[in-house]
Amino acid sequence: MTDNSTFPHPVYKDTVLAPLFEGAKTHHVDAFRMINQAHLVMLVEEGILPTKTGHELAKALRSIDEEVDVSALTYTGEVEDYFFLVEAELKKRLGPDVAGALHTARSRNDMDHTVFKLGLQKRVDHLIQSLHNLVTAMHETAAREKETLIVAYTHGQPAQPSTFGHYLLAASEVLLRDLDRLMLARDQIEKCPMGAAAITTSGFPVSRQHVAELLGFEEPLENSYGCIASVDYITGLYSAIKLVFVHLGRVIQDFQFWSAFEVGQLYVPNALVQISSIMPQKRNPVPIEHMRHLCSVTAGRCDMMVNTMHNTPFTDMNDSEGEVQQAGYATFESGGRAIDLLAAFIPALSINDDRVAKTADAACITITELADTLVREESISFRQAHEVAAATAKKVIAEGKSLGDAHADFMTAFIEMTGRESHLDEAAYRRSVSARHFVNVRKRFGGPAPVAIEASLERQITHFGHLKAHFEQIQTRKKTANQMREKAFDALLNNRGE
Incomplete structure (x- = not known):
């Protein structure tokens, strides 16, 4: 018969506490x-604890780090969780009075959310660095392929000529906006909950600002209730991550379509090819299929995190803590694999010029x-020019001709529409329907002409530079904070307070 009077109940231990401990x-x-x-x-520097007590606690914490092989531990139920394991180890070394002093003016509530934010920072920073690598790969490939013609599709049908560089810059422009959103969400995990304690801060004169500084946060999160109740740092971050993979998945799907035998461009x-x-x-x-499914899995994991927060109470609750946070970390694993593969995949691609030319010609x-040329050079309305062009294309497609060889069909259509011959001779006609000419005259802001591509790429590189500078500032702050905290902790180890 199970003893229901002793914590933890064995089933609770096995189903909840042991997985959380692991x-x-x-x-x-x-x-x-x-x-x-x-x-x-902070407790010592603010005079809340005497230096002697701080020294003893620092020495005991260091001995725990050196003597306890955490990876070899197996959860037994003797302590509730990892926090209480450390407290138990402190008691062994210092006794309950001194050991318990470390917990002055703090709670597992503010500690937990600080732990989770630190865990997310490390993972999202790795993801952001991988995305930086992807943006660089896209930019370098776009520069290389700025004059490489492709067939651009709309509604699954050949539409107009563009260039591979133009296409990649469209994708990288979205990715830069996704990085903007991701950095904004990342900024919200730069607010430190420490000092909120359970809900309402503390009567002790703690310095929340200094703890935040020592941990590398930008500043404390202000409202102490919100420190333990608000989960927007979770929902905001995972929502921003989801958009990255929803949008990249669309590009990956195009690669699947473009590489199909029937399209072949x-x-x-x-x-990067396997044989049957x-x-x-x-x-x-x-x-391509692996990238597509990894993006979908990652987006789904983001949804899981956001949906888990749905209809939860606005207070401290386990729905946003240990097990949920740990489940969310899988997002970074699958997402990181997709991004790393895509960053290697894009520069390795090339365009099949012959297939592009054949499709462009066959689909007119x-x-x-x-039509545009006729408006400019024949002084007719676009509607008239459109009808001439449509009649020409219809004839070419019906008879399986090359559009460039259809000057006679064009002239017939023009005469029927206008009652006169066109001024376009065969050479001018061929030039007006060539894919290269089509692209080169579209040199407006954001267009596919090489001059427009170069300007767009320059603007994107500037945008990217601002994002990288912001990211580097965060990394510098983290490094400085680690050095400051370790130096202050070592000072406690060396100062007996006697």
Whole structure:
């Protein structure tokens, strides 16, 4: 018969406490160590604890770090969680009075959310660095491919000529906006909850600002109730991450379509192609499928995090804590794999010029420029020019001709529409329907012409530079804070207060 009077109940231990303990061992030991050091330094510097007590606590914390092999621990139920494990180890070394002094003016409530924010910072910074690598890969490939013609599709049908560089800059422009959103969300995990204690701060004269500084946060999160109740740092961050992968997934899907045999304008090199086990003629660019599913899995994990917060009370609650936070970390694993693969995939791609030329010609995708040329050079309305161009394209497609060879069909359509011959001779006509001419005359702001591409790329690189500078400022602050905290903690170790 189960003893229901002793905590923890064995099923509760196995289903909740043990998994939480294992998660803390894997993900949060360093964060707990940082918080203990920063809080202890602040307590001594503010005169809340005497230097002698601070020295004893610092020495005991250091011995725990050196003597306890956390990775080898197995949860037994003797303590509730990792926090109480550290407190129990302190009691062994110092006795309950001195050991308990470390917990002055703090709670597991403010500690937990600080731990989670520190864990998220590390992971999101790695993700952001990977996204920086992807942006660089896209920019370098766009510069290389700024004159490489492609067929641009709308509604799944050949539409107009563009360039691979123009397409990639469209994708990287979205990615830069996604990085803007991600950095804004990341800024919200730069607000430190420490000092909020359980809900209402403390009667002790703690310096919340100094603890935040020692932990590398930008500043404390102000409202103490919000420190333990608000979860917008979770919902905001995972929402911003989701958008990255929703948007990248659309580009990846285009790569799948473009590399299909029937389209064939995208060539994936052999290093990124698998061959069928039974059909030797097949080149399967399966990394595309892996990237697509990794993006979908990552977006789904983001939804899981946001949806878990739905209809939860505005207070401290486990729905936003240990197990949920640990589950969310899988987002960074799958997302990081997708980004790293895509950053290697894009520079390796090339465009099949022959297939682009054949599709462009067969589908008459330059016919819009013929209409534009007629408006400029024949002084007719765009509607008249559009009808001439449409009649020409219809004839060419019906008879399977090359659009460039259809000057006679064009002239017939023009005469029927206007009652006179066009001034465009065969050479001028060929030029007006060539894909290269189509692209080169579209040199307006944001267009595909090389001059417009170069200007767009320059603006994007400037935008990217601002994002990187902001990111580097954060990393510098973190590094400085770590050095400051370690120096102050070492000073406690060396000052006996006697």
